[in-house]
Amino acid sequence: MISLIFVLLFWCCAWGLNIYLSSLPPNKGIRVAIPAIFGLSLLVIWEGTVRAFDVPGVILPPPSTIGVTFVNNLDILWIDLVQTVFKGALSGYIIGCGSAIIVAIVVNRYPFLQRGILPLGNFVAALPIVGTAPIFVMWFGFGWQSKAAVVVAMVFFPMLVNVVQGLASTDVMQRDVLKTYNATYWQEIWKLKLPSAMPFAFNGLKICTTLSLIGAIVAEFFGSPILGMGFRISTEVGRLALDVVWAEIVVAAIAGTLFFWIVSLGEEKVTFWYPSHRK
Amino acid sequence: MKTLLPVITVSLFLMVIWYGFSAILNSTWTKDQANRAGVEVTFSEILRDTMVQQRPLLPAPHQVIIELWDTTINKKITSKRSLVYHGWITLSATLLGFLIGTGLGILLAIGIVHNKAMDYGVMPWIIASQTVPILALAPMIIVVLYSIGLAGLVPKAIISAYLSFFPVSVGMVAGFRCPDPTQMDLLKTYAAKRSQVFWKLRVPISLPYLFTSLKIGVAASLVGAIVGELPTGAVAGLGARLLTGSYYGQTVQIWSALIGSAILAATLVGFIGLVQKYTLTRMGFAR
Numbered sequence: 001m002i003s004l005i006f007v008l009l010f011w012c013c014a015w016g017l018n019i020y021l022s023s024l025p026p027n028k029g030i031r032v033a034i035p036a037i038f039g040l041s042l043l044v045i046w047e048g049t050v051r052a053f054d055v056p057g058v059i060l061p062p063p064s065t066i067g068v069t070f071v072n073n074l075d076i077l078w079i080d081l082v083q084t085v086f087k088g089a090l091s092g093y094i095i096g097c098g099s100a101i102i103v104a105i106v107v108n109r110y111p112f113l114q115r116g117i118l119p120l121g122n123f124v125a126a127l128p129i130v131g132t133a134p135i136f137v138m139w140f141g142f143g144w145q146s147k148a149a150v151v152v153a154m155v156f157f158p159m160l161v162n163v164v165q166g167l168a169s170t171d172v173m174q175r176d177v178l179k180t181y182n183a184t185y186w187q188e189i190w191k192l193k194l195p196s197a198m199p200f201a202f203n204g205l206k207i208c209t210t211l212s213l214i215g216a217i218v219a220e221f222f223g224s225p226i227l228g229m230g231f232r233i234s235t236e237v238g239r240l241a242l243d244v245v246w247a248e249i250v251v252a253a254i255a256g257t258l259f260f261w262i263v264s265l266g267e268e269k270v271t272f273w274y275p276s277h278r279k
Numbered sequence: 280m281k282t283l284l285p286v287i288t289v290s291l292f293l294m295v296i297w298y299g300f301s302a303i304l305n306s307t308w309t310k311d312q313a314n315r316a317g318v319e320v321t322f323s324e325i326l327r328d329t330m331v332q333q334r335p336l337l338p339a340p341h342q343v344i345i346e347l348w349d350t351t352i353n354k355k356i357t358s359k360r361s362l363v364y365h366g367w368i369t370l371s372a373t374l375l376g377f378l379i380g381t382g383l384g385i386l387l388a389i390g391i392v393h394n395k396a397m398d399y400g401v402m403p404w405i406i407a408s409q410t411v412p413i414l415a416l417a418p419m420i421i422v423v424l425y426s427i428g429l430a431g432l433v434p435k436a437i438i439s440a441y442l443s444f445f446p447v448s449v450g451m452v453a454g455f456r457c458p459d460p461t462q463m464d465l466l467k468t469y470a471a472k473r474s475q476v477f478w479k480l481r482v483p484i485s486l487p488y489l490f491t492s493l494k495i496g497v498a499a500s501l502v503g504a505i506v507g508e509l510p511t512g513a514v515a516g517l518g519a520r521l522l523t524g525s526y527y528g529q530t531v532q533i534w535s536a537l538i539g540s541a542i543l544a545a546t547l548v549g550f551i552g553l554v555q556k557y558t559l560t561r562m563g564f565a566r
Contacts, residue, residue, distance in 0.1 A: 015396070022395040031399060038400035059423050116285030127544050128502040131517075131537045134525030139336065210409060221418070221509055222525055237418045245419050253411040 007048030014041035058240040069243040070250055076232070077251050084229040085255050087144035088216035092151025097208060099152070100159035101201070105189060107160075108167040121161040129154045133219040142223045151215040155208040159201075166200025167193045199274045202267040209259045213252060294340060301337040305329035308336070338531045346535040359515070362539050368516040370543060372432050372504040376439020377497050383440065384447030384496070391448070392455040392481070393473070402452070409445050416441075417506050435507035435516075439500035446499065450492030454485025487564055490555035497547045505540060517543075 014037050021030050021037075043063050049055070050062040057065065070077070107113045133150045140146035170192055178188050220230025229248050236244040302325075309328045313320040320328075330339045338346075347362065354361035387405065390397045417438050424434040458480050466476050508518025517540045524533035 018396040018400050022399050026399075034396065034399040035401075035403040039404060059426055112285050113289065114285075115282050116287075116289035119282055119286055120289055123545065127498075127541045128505050128537075130502055130506060131521050131533075131540055134521050134533055135530070135537075138525065138528070138530070210411075218506060218509075222522075234418050237422050240422075242419065242423070249411070249416060249419075253407075256411050257407060 001052070003048045004052040007045050007052070010044050010048075011041055014038070014044075058242055061243040061246060065243050066246040066250065070247040073244065073247060077247060079227050080229045080232050080248065081251055081255060083144060083225075083227045084147070084216050084220065085213065085259075088147030088219070088228070089151055089212040091144070092148035092215065093155060093208060093212040095148065096152035096155035096212075097159045097205060100156050100204075101163050104160055104163035104167060104197075107164055108193065109185075114164060114168065118161065118164060121157050121164070125157040125161055129157075130215065130218050133215070134222045137219060137222040142225055144228075147216045147219045147224075147228075150219040151212045154211045154215040158207050158211065159204040162200045162204030162207075163197055166197025169200065170196050199267075199271045202263065202271060205263050206260060206267070209263055210256060213256050213259070217252065297337075297340055301335060301339045302326055302329045304336040305332055308332065334528050335530055338534050342531055343534045343538055346531045347538060350535060351539075362517075362520070362535065365516050365520050365536070366539055366543055369501070369504050369508065369518065369540070372435035372507065372516070373439055373497070373501045373543075373547070375432060376436035376503060377443050377500040379436060380440035380443030380500060381447050381493065381496060384444040384492070385451055387444070387448040388451035388455055389477075391452050393477075405445065405448055417503075417509070421507060435504050438507040439503035442503040443496035443500040446492045446495040447489075450488045450495075451485060454488030455481045457481075457484045457488070483562065486562065487555075487559060490551060490559070493551050494548050494555075497551060498544050501540065501544050501547065 018034050018037055021034050024030060046060075047062045047064060050060055061069075107117050130150075132153050136149040136153070137146045140149050174192055174196075175188070178192055183191070217230040217233070220228045221234050224231040229252060233245050233248050236242070236248075306325050306329055309320065309325050309332075329335065330342070332338075335342070350360060350362040354363075358364060387401065391402055392398075420438055421434045424430070424437070455477075462480060462484075463476070466480055471479070504516070505518040505521070508514075508516040509522055517536050520536035520539075521533055524530065524536060
C-alpha cells in the first residue's frame, strides 16, 4: 500500500515538474530533461506497482531485477548481439540497401521501368515480408546467412522506392544546366542525382534500421543455432525466465536506438543542405 | 494506362524470373532422384519435373495458384484446411488491433497537440518505441497474457495495436498541426473555443494525413497479427500456416499462406484507399 501511494505521489510530482519545465522558455537541457523525467516516472510506476501487487516474476519482473539480470548475463547477451545484430541484421542491411541503390540507378535510367517499379515497390513494401522467414531458413540453413537473407528481402523494397523517388526528384532546370555543361551520364548521376536523392535515401535507411533488426530476430524464431537474440527470447519464454527475455529486449532497444542514431548522424553530415536540416 | 503497361511488364518479368529460379533450384532434387534410380534424364524431363514436385524448394507460380484455389474455393470455409478460415482468424485480430492502435494513436496525437508537457515528454518516447524491434516482444506478450487467462484474439490484437499506433500518432500530430497561422487567427477572431478549433479546423484539415497513416497502420497491424500467431504453437491463422508449413516442409503451403496474406494486405490497403478517395473528393481535397 505504501509503495502504491509513493508511486502516485512520484507520478504527480514528476508530471507537475514536467508541466512547469515545459512552460519555461525551451532550451536544450529542458528538451532532454522532460522526456528523461517521463521515462523515469514510468520506470518507478512499473517497479512500484509490481511490488505493491506482488506480481509474480513470471508475469512481469520489476526493472530492478531486469537490471541485475542484465549485468549478470553480459557475456551471453554480447554473444547474442554479435550473432543477431552484427552478423544477421547488419550484413543483410548493407547488402539489401546497397543492391537497392544499384537497382534504383538502373531503374532511373529507363522511365518505363520506373513507372512499373514504383507502384509494385510500394505494394511489396506494404506486404508482410517477415513471412518469407521460414522459406529463407529452409534455403540458407539455420546460420546467420538465412537471417541476413530475410533482412535483405525486408529492406530492399522500402529502400528501392525511396531511392527511385529521390533520383527522380531533380528538376528540369538542374538537368538542363548539366546538359549545357555537356556532362556525361555518370557525371549527372554522381554530381546531381545521387546528392539530391540523399534525403530520400536516408529516410529509407532510417526505416530499414528497425526493419533489419525485426527481420533478424523474427527469422530466428523459425530455427537458429543455439545463440542469437530471437533464439534466446523464444527459449527463455518457454522456461518462463522473463527477466532474461527483458534483458534481451533492453539489448535490442539499445542496439536499435544506437543504429538509428548513427544513421541520423550520417544524415546530418551528408544532407546538411536540405531545408529540414539547415541550422 | 500510363502505369498499367509498365506494371504488367515488370510483373511478367518477375514471373519469368520466378519460373527460372524454381526450375534451377528444384532440378537438384530431380537429378538426385534420377541418379538413385540410375536413369538418365533429359533437359526437358528435368524441366517438366521441377514444375510438379510435391515439396519443391521453390514452388512454381501455378502450383501456388492451384493450392490457393484449392484451399479457398474447394474447401468449406469452416474447415481447418481452408485458407479462408485461417485468413479470417488473422483478419479479426488485425482489425481489432488496428482499431485499438488507431484509437490510441489519435488520442495520443490529440494530447500531444494540446499539451506542451506531453509534446516534449511523450513524443521522444513514441519515436524511441519504434527503434525497438517490438516484434521480438511478441512471444512474451502472448505467453504472459495467456498466464493471466487471456488467449486467442486479444494478445495478437495487442501486438497489432502496438505496431499500428505509431504511424497513426505521428501522422496525426503532423495533421493536427497543419492549420497555418492565418487560419488559427481567423478562429481566434471568432473567439472560438479550443474544442471548436479542434472539431472545425484541426480534424477536417488532418484527414489526408489520417488516411495516409491508416494505410501504413493497417499493413503494420497485419504483420503484427501474423507474427503474433507464431509463438502460440501454431493453432490457427496465416502465421500458423507459415509455421506448420515450415515444420513439415510443405513449401507450397507456405507460399500460398504468404500470397494469401499479401492479397489480404492489398485488399485492406486498397479499401482504405477507396474510402480515402471518396472522402477527400467529397471534401474538396482532391484536385
